[in-house]
Amino acid sequence: MPMVLDHEKDDSLLRVRKRLSNSGRSMVKPLIALLVVVVAAVGTALFLLHRNGRNSPSTSPAPFPNLNGKPVIISEGWAKGDLSAKTVLVEFGDFQCPSCSGARLKVSGVLAKYGKGLKVVFKQYPMDGIHRNAMLAALAAEAAGRQFKFWEMHDLLFSRQREWSDIPDVTTFFLKYAADLQMDVERFRMDMLDNDLRNKIFRDMLEGQVAQVRSVPTFFLNGSLLQSVKSDTEFEEIIAQAIKSAQ
Amino acid sequence: MKRVVMISGILLPAAFAGIVDSSYVTLHSAQGFVIPCGFAGGCEQVLNSPFSRIFGIPIAWLGLSFYVTVAATSLFALFGFEKALRFSFAAAVPAFAFTGYLVFVQAYVLGAYCDYCLLSAILVSLILGLHLLAKPWLAK
Numbered sequence: 001m002p003m004v005l006d007h008e009k010d011d012s013l014l015r016v017r018k019r020l021s022n023s024g025r026s027m028v029k030p031l032i033a034l035l036v037v038v039v040a041a042v043g044t045a046l047f048l049l050h051r052n053g054r055n056s057p058s059t060s061p062a063p064f065p066n067l068n069g070k071p072v073i074i075s076e077g078w079a080k081g082d083l084s085a086k087t088v089l090v091e092f093g094d095f096q097c098p099s100c101s102g103a104r105l106k107v108s109g110v111l112a113k114y115g116k117g118l119k120v121v122f123k124q125y126p127m128d129g130i131h132r133n134a135m136l137a138a139l140a141a142e143a144a145g146r147q148f149k150f151w152e153m154h155d156l157l158f159s160r161q162r163e164w165s166d167i168p169d170v171t172t173f174f175l176k177y178a179a180d181l182q183m184d185v186e187r188f189r190m191d192m193l194d195n196d197l198r199n200k201i202f203r204d205m206l207e208g209q210v211a212q213v214r215s216v217p218t219f220f221l222n223g224s225l226l227q228s229v230k231s232d233t234e235f236e237e238i239i240a241q242a243i244k245s246a247q
Numbered sequence: 248m249k250r251v252v253m254i255s256g257i258l259l260p261a262a263f264a265g266i267v268d269s270s271y272v273t274l275h276s277a278q279g280f281v282i283p284c285g286f287a288g289g290c291e292q293v294l295n296s297p298f299s300r301i302f303g304i305p306i307a308w309l310g311l312s313f314y315v316t317v318a319a320t321s322l323f324a325l326f327g328f329e330k331a332l333r334f335s336f337a338a339a340v341p342a343f344a345f346t347g348y349l350v351f352v353q354a355y356v357l358g359a360y361c362d363y364c365l366l367s368a369i370l371v372s373l374i375l376g377l378h379l380l381a382k383p384w385l386a387k
Contacts (some may be wrong), residue, residue, distance in 0.1 A: 030322040037318050041266035047275050082292070097368070098275075099291045129297050214357050215296035227292070227359065230284055 075202070077121040078150050081111050085119040086246040089239060090220040092123045092208045095138060095163050096131035101158040103217040106232050110239050117243040122154065123214050124204040133170040136192075138201050140174040143191035147183045156181065222246075251329050254381045255321040257376060260334065262321060264368045265314030271374070272307040272363050289359025298352045306349070310367055313342050317374055339375040346371045 064222050071074065077090065091107065093100040111120055124142070126134035144153030156177050157164075164173040171192070177187040191197060219226040221242055229235045272294065286291035293299065298307055316338050323331035346368045353360050 025326075026326060027323075030319070030328070033322045033326070034315075034319045037263060037322065038266060038315060040268045041263050041318075044267045045271040045274055048271055094295075097295050100296050103291075127295070127297065130300055130303075193306040215292040215294075215359075217291065217295075227289070230286075 051207060073082045077123045078145065078154070079119055079121045080151055081118045081120045082116050083119055083245075085117050086222075087117055087239070087243045088119045088121060088222055089226075090121045090123060092125035092204070092211075092213045092216060092218045092220075094126050094131055094216040095141065095154075095157040096161065097127070097133040097216045098161065100217045101161050103219075104155070104158045104236060109232075110236050112238070114240060114243050117246065120238065123208065124201045125208045125213055125215060125218070126201065126205070131165070133167065136170050136174065137164070137203070138189075139192045139197055140177070142200060143188050143194075143195040144178065144181065144183060146191050146197075147188065149181050149183055152181050153177065182229075250381065250384045251324050251332070253322045254332065254377060254384075257288065257377055258321040258332075259318055259325075261377075262314045262318035263368050265367060265374075266311060268363050268366050268370070269307045269314060273305065273311060284362055286362045286365075289353070289357070290361040290363065292358055292359040293353055293361035293364060296357055298349070298357065305324050309345075313338055313371075330364050332381075335374070336378040336382070339371065339378055340376035343375045 071141070089110075091103065093103070108122055111118060124138045126138040128135045139159060141153045142209075144150055160173075160177070164170050167173060171189075174192070175185055175189060176217075178185050194231065208218070211225070218227055219229075226238065229238065275294075303307070317335045320331040320335035349364060349370055353364060
């Protein structure tokens with residue numbers, strides 16, 4: 001068995017310690033640099049997000065016939081605007097989807113501008129695979145509809161979306177909203193459990209699936225899929241053209 | 248040594264752009280703004296589709312972790328840990344395959360393209376391409 005002297009052991013220990021401390025020191029620099037890079041990149045993203053949140057994108061409108069796709073049934077659904085209008089905009093939406101919340105403002109803007117000549121229909125398309133409370137929110141809106149408050153609940157759900165989106169016991173929030181809208185809360189609670197309302201939502205979803213809705217919000221203008229719309233300006237332009245053509 | 252600096256010097260800006268891109272999409276989802284989509288026009292359709300998550304994890308998060316890995320390995324390589332680039336190469340191969348799948352989904356399933364996803368596809372291809380080009384140099 002080889003003999004190891006005490007001073008040799010000390011030397012090797014010193015060498016290991018030195019190596020470790022050297023590598024430790026040199027690893028600090030890249031880690032600090034990484035932190036700087038990540039902070040700078042996320043800061044840039046935050047800056048861009050803030051800038052785009054304030055200013056809506058402005059790209060030049062595309063020529064009118066940007067409408068292609070499969071026909072969609074538009075006979076039923078929650079409607080507002082000019083109910084006898086020939087131009088009908090159908091939205092398949094999900095109350096938990098952030099873009100649908102943004103789309104609500106876009107649609108309201110268009111409706112305020114072209115109120116006469118445009119009918120807007122909302123159809124339920126809760127994507128409960130990715131949005132845990134979407135189906136319950138859809139039921140809340142339908143239950144509110146039984147008390148003639150669908151659009152009020154629709155607006156409330158979207159405007160307070162961040163408040164309820166990730167709550168496990170979300171029904172409590174919806175009952176509070178019902179109370180805020182001065183509804184009969186007990187009736188609202190019972191309606192939310194009603195299978196007829198659930199089936200109504202499923203019918204909307206089935207209709208969406210037939211029309212090949214794959215994401216939300218999806219819009220159909222006069223039965224044709226409205227796709228690849230690059231900006232709110234273009235969206236408005238397409239609808240304005242459709243109203244003009246219908247007159 | 249100079250070659251490593253050159254490769255890392257290209258990888259790092261690509262990773263930086265990737266972090267900006269993926270964190271922008273991640274932050275957008277959290278803030279609830281309508282995402283601007285000036286080029287491809289289908290961002291909302293793509294980012295709100297079931298394909299935007301895998302096993303419940305947003306794909307933007309996966310992208311973010313990939314780009315942070317590439318940034319980290321490039322920085323380590325720049326500071327003398329040249330072998331660190333092997334990690335980003337090992338990450339770039341599955342990232343490229345997954346990117347291919349995502350582009351396929353956009354083209355043939357959703358029928359809509361998202362600017363941010365396309366930018367990421369370009370960056371991932373650039374990162375993998377660079378590793379493949381640099382592989383013989385680095386092996387020396």
